């Protein structure tokens with residue numbers, strides 16, 4: 001029997017509860033598809049700071065690098081907001097991504113037919129939306145130097161090198177080749193020099209993918225177009241901060257931020273995680289939506305482990321649960337037959353995923 005080693009990083013807030021449900025679903029499909037998963041837990045974020053004084057202990061990096069993939073919950077919370085920046089949970093996460101070299105964050109946003117009513121946009125605008133945000137993850141303004149602050153001034157720097165743009169552009173074009181073959185590169189080239197370089201390099205790389213149609217859009221227009229007509233997009237290629245913002249916007253098109261998964265890839269080991277944060281406002285109440293994390297586990301099976309049937313099972317299990325009207329609280333007002341706790345919907349999805357006919 002095939003065996004995989006997965007590093008589990010539960011993190012803070014709702015992190016532990018959503019990861020527990022993803023593990024439940026993973027175990028259910030693994031037993032049907034005849035493979036085994038060993039989980040090794042590592043600390044990151046506020047809980048790691050509390051335990052060892054560092055939001056990213058060395059063992060978390062080495063343990064993750066020694067695994068087949070990382071399944072990640074979420075980190076952060078008010079409790080740690082006043083620590084020096086390098087001790088804050090978010091700094092640990094940024095450092096982690098850099099250490100693992102996961103420069104490409106893939107954020108699919110597709111609307112489940114069963115949830116078209118849950119979108120804040122009109123049904124006819126959102127039905128059939130299926131786009132992929134390809135966000136550069138370890139460069140740009142979140143990492144650029146110089147950065148700092150004094151009493152009266154704060155500063156950060158948006159930097160991209162030709163190499164950084166080249167590798168993320170290749171990812172986007174390759175992904176587009178397996179989709180509708182359209183890439184929209186989003187930047188702010190009318191104002192930022194770094195964006196002009198981005199645009200020039202993306203245009204150069206596009207010549208290697210003649211079948212893919214490339215367009216460019218300024219980020220402010222893209223934010224508007226996403227809510228005006230999201231179906232115009234296939235692959236959105238963009239930098240770190242723009243992708244962060246646009247993918248949160250895309251999540252509301254789909255109904256809830258609790259639905260959207262992501263994969264961070266680029267080097268040997270990928271990190272699979274929901275796009276949302278640790279939601280401290282609802283942590284510990286059993287009302288968080290674990291679907292984004294369960295769908296991230298499906299991406300992990302597909303991209304990192306090559307367990308395509310098991311991934312299909314999870315996707316089918318999520319769809320079936322939604323079709324039957326099971327909803328967590330965030331989606332309770334949208335055609336719910338039954339409002340479920342985090343753990344209940346996890347069990348329902350696990351059951352459907354294991355039993356579904358592919």
Ligand code: NAD
Pocket residue numbers: 014073074075076077078090093257258259273275276277278279280281282287288289290292330
């Ligand atoms: P958030 O994504 O945690 O929450 C935003 C809103 O969405 C909240 O009202 C929350 O209750 C809701 N929400 C999020 N996930 C949900 C889910 N699965 N089910 C139901 N509702 C859900 O963003 P925030 O409030 O801006 O940040 C909270 C903390 O998370 C901060 O410390 C922030 O730095 C951190 N954060 C971490 C990550 C990460 O770990 N990758 C990402 C973003 C924010």
